[in-house]
Amino acid sequence: MVEIYYIDIEEEISGLDHDALLGICSREKRMEASRFRFEPDRKRAVYGEALARYMIAGKTGLSMNELIFDKNRYGKPYIRGQQRIFFNLSHSGRYVICGLDQEEIGIDLEEVKSMDLGIARKFFHANEYIYLLSREPEQRMDALFELWTLKESYIKYLGVGLQKPLDAFYFNLEGPSVELHSNDRIPAFIQSCTIKGGYKLAVCADSPGPIRVRQMAVKDIVSDIGRRGLQHMQK
Template sequence: MITIRVLQVPEVLPEANWNQLLSQVSAERRAQASRFVRQADAYRSVLGEILTRVTLSKLTGLRPAELSFTRNSYGKPSLSHHSDVQFNVSHSGDWIALISGSTDELGVDVEKIAPIDMQIAERFFSPKESQFLAAEPDDRRLETFYRLWTLKESYIKAVGMGLSIPLDSFALIRNVDGDWHSPEATSYQFLSLRLDHGHMLAACSAGEDLPAQPDFITTEEMYQVLL
């Protein structure tokens, strides 16, 4: 069964807890975290890997620290010895999201909502999407932009071929029931929702049904698994 787990990034982590988390991630991740100027960026990077390890340990029967990862030529991560266990992770702003629980392709994207130049849509969206966005009322246009953007990113991440798939080569369309689908990717299912007033989440599955809502997990719950 597919699950989407979301974690709100704390503003401050006690030093002892932070050091414990660092000890549970890869040496590459620790080195990356040390290079970030902003502590929030380090938190997102490390907590994203911790959430992945804690979640996938239950699916594989391995301890979190025993899991190892590899990436394909486009940068999509997978488990080194359990390639059938599909997952995908994303983080932005205050949130980290992880989708897992299927042997079919999965993708997830979370984005912090911020003012943007709508001309971006003309560069990256399909003509259908651009027309749909332009027809939206002014007070809904920014939200719709981020719904489309995260949906498209979730599909790109599920397929695992990066931007070798142009963003304007496929469209996301909302039907009368409010559900999203893509005429170019008919076998994929999509989910779009707001995590809070400032963040949008989208998910994509090549097979099983997506959950209607994510599961919320706290850093304290993750600590208990790591102990």
């Protein structure tokens, strides 16, 4: 099962709770966050890594501080020394989201908002642009962001960044299930859905699914981090 947790960066928490999240992040991530000018960007950086460490530690039994994150040459994150646990992060608007699985995974989250369809004409496959034009005007933004998140999640699943152009493959959304046409490997599981607040979420994974999507309160994560830390000290 693909596990997906997301948290709201606008949730009000105390300074001590924020420090607890910061404390389980790597030194590099803390330095990266400090360089952002705006608080929401700092929160996305810290909350994303803290959420990933929390989820992975819960799955593997390792201490959150033991986990060493690294990136491949195209920027896809992985856990050094762990061959059977994979994760991927995304953020948009008020949410930070993390997907976790025992095989390769890519996820993308986007807040649906008004956008010029010209971006699809310029960057998407021609078949996808034709599909967008076939939708009723009030349906086009929803369809655009469904395609956008599917394409981003697939590129993140492959782990090749923008080395693979967005028009080099296409998704067909007109059948009973999503179809991907690509010369690269095809994930066993592809799904798009809408989460709280009208955000589009897409997942590409090598495991056959299904997915479990769950929103977590930041305060609950901090509380659990405290309990785990106490148990670790008592061992």
